[in-house]
Amino acid sequence: MTRPRISARISAISESATLAVDAKAKAMKAAGRPVIGFGAGEPDFPTPDYIVAAAVEACGNPRFHKYTPAGGLPELKQAIADKTRRDSGFEVDASRVLVTNGGKQAVYEAFATLLDPGDEVLVVAPYWTTYPEAIKLAGGVQVDVPTDETTGYLASVDALEAARTERTKVLLFVSPSNPTGAVYSPAQVEEIGRWAAEHGLWVVTDEIYEHLVYGDTRFSSIATAVPELHDRVVVLNGVAKTYAMTGWRVGWLIGPSDVVKAATNLQSHATSNVSNVAQWAALTAVSGDLSAVARMREAFDRRRQTMVRMLNEIPGVVCPEPFGAFYAYPSVKGVLGKEIRGRRPSSSSELAELILEEAEVALVPGEAFGTPGYFRLSYALGDDDLAEGITRLGKLLSEAR
Incomplete structure (x- = not known):
């Protein structure tokens, strides 16, 4: 054979x-x-000059020539927790932050940690190309919730409910959206979050574009809008889009302690720590202002x-x-x-x-x-x-x- x-x-x-x-x-x-x-x-x-300068400084620091904790530099984890509180109002302890090799690793580790074979994930279509592959690798089953230009590419609670089954475990929520640029209003975010909480679903929310909204549009984090979700929400984010740092490969995952511990265990075997130089640059980025x-x-x-x-x-x-x-x-x-x-x-x-x-x-x-x-x-x-x-x-x- x-x-x-x-x-x-x-x-x-x-x-x-x-x-x-x-x-x-x-x-x-x-x-x-x-x-x-x-x-x-x-x-x-x-990438802004002051962030690059921090990386140059880190290159000369012997501390960063060695392994550091797989879950991220303690200073960066605290800075991410502080930044999250500042930007979205979501209160988290630094122990609930995992620093990842870019946002893609955060996506993969979130689904690998939450899903068992056969678990269903509700995914609003159109969707970013990496989500289906990460769900598939984790053994999950993607269930599409279609939208189109007539709805502004926004999914309603009725559409989500029509797609939910007894096997549904996770709602993937993305606002602002890649690829459509759609943004859910604060009222819509709260409505969807309360629906998810009512049905005991996990919510994985990708907030990588949180600062790129236009006109009178407001970004609203589902983690902040619906406090009942705090023990069942995983927030994905990173420095790539906000600070023009796509090549630096620093993202993060924020979630309940048991989820973060399990995802950190996975990362400890997959990649160990993120590049220390990139982490120090990211620390400078998230600690600074948004100019x-x-x-x-x-x-x-x-x-x-x-x-x-x-x-x-x-x-x-x-x-x-x-x-x-x-x-x-x-x-x-x-x-x-x-x-x-x-x-x-x-x-x-x-x-x-x-x-x-x-x-x-x-x-x-x-x-x-x-x-x-x-x-x-x-x-x-x-x-x-x-x-x-x-x-x-x-x-x-x-x-x-």
């Missing part, structure tokens, strides 16, 4: 579609093609308005206004099936390929986020590139017949 070379568990994992699109765009640019990429979910700003993100948010807001306006001027494209994060999620269903330069794409995936080849614009199709017929475009890129990229997109799609 010939055994498979790769385990079934790992073979079932899909490549990150967002990273794949970004890599392809960069490869084409390196080959001399003027590709404009809307795929990557990272700020186009450098850096304020400057980025102003630029993102300007680009957001430009992108939404230009997308909605393209025939067959419908783009709801995103109120958070740095993504737009337009429907392109009105373009599918039409002929464009001798081809007739029937899916957003096929259309994305055509756009990359013909217009040299890279974007991520909705198939990656569980909702075919859409694109995700990041507006975390320069104003000129954004305008040029959407202009190219509009010119190509205007040829659809």
Whole structure:
């Protein structure tokens, strides 16, 4: 009997579609093609100088040349607890914080710690590409709760209740949302949180985009809005988006003591401590003020308005206004099936390929986020590139017949 070379568990994992699109765009640019990429979910700003300076200082400190506690530097854990209280009003002890290698490790460890095979997780679609893989690796079963542009990509309590079964253990709650930019109002957050508490569900809430909201929109943490959830809520966050630190790989998980202890045990065998230099830089970031993100948010807001306006001027494209994060999620269903330069794409995936080849614009199709017929475009890129990229997109799609 010939055994498979790769385990079934790992073979079932899909490549990150967002990273794949970004890599392809960069490869084409390196080959001399003027590709404009809307795929990557990272700020186009450098990490602030004072954070970089802290990292340089840490490099020279012999303390950081050795192993440190697997769960995180004590000073950073305390700073994260203080930052959480300051920014969302959620009171936590430093012992309930686990510092992880980026937000993705926090996502994986949360589901690995909470789920047994067959446990169901309610996931609002569209969803970020990593969630399904983390749930699958933990043996969980993802149950989609579909939304679309007519609802602003927001799920109602009625829709969540319709998807709940006796096997449902976790609600994954994401606001602001990647990929849609949707933000639940404080009233909606409280309503959903009370529903989850009433049914004894765990809530895993990803708050990585908490500081990227626009206009009169307010971020509200479900952990703060519904105190009854405190013993059944896991908060995921990190420095990547707020401080333009995607490459530094520092995230965290906040939860009940038993969950954090179990997740720390897992991390102690998987990776041990996060890079000490990156942790010290993160300590400086979360301990400081939010002036850096304020400057980025102003630029993102300007680009957001430009992108939404230009997308909605393209025939067959419908783009709801995103109120958070740095993504737009337009429907392109009105373009599918039409002929464009001798081809007739029937899916957003096929259309994305055509756009990359013909217009040299890279974007991520909705198939990656569980909702075919859409694109995700990041507006975390320069104003000129954004305008040029959407202009190219509009010119190509205007040829659809």
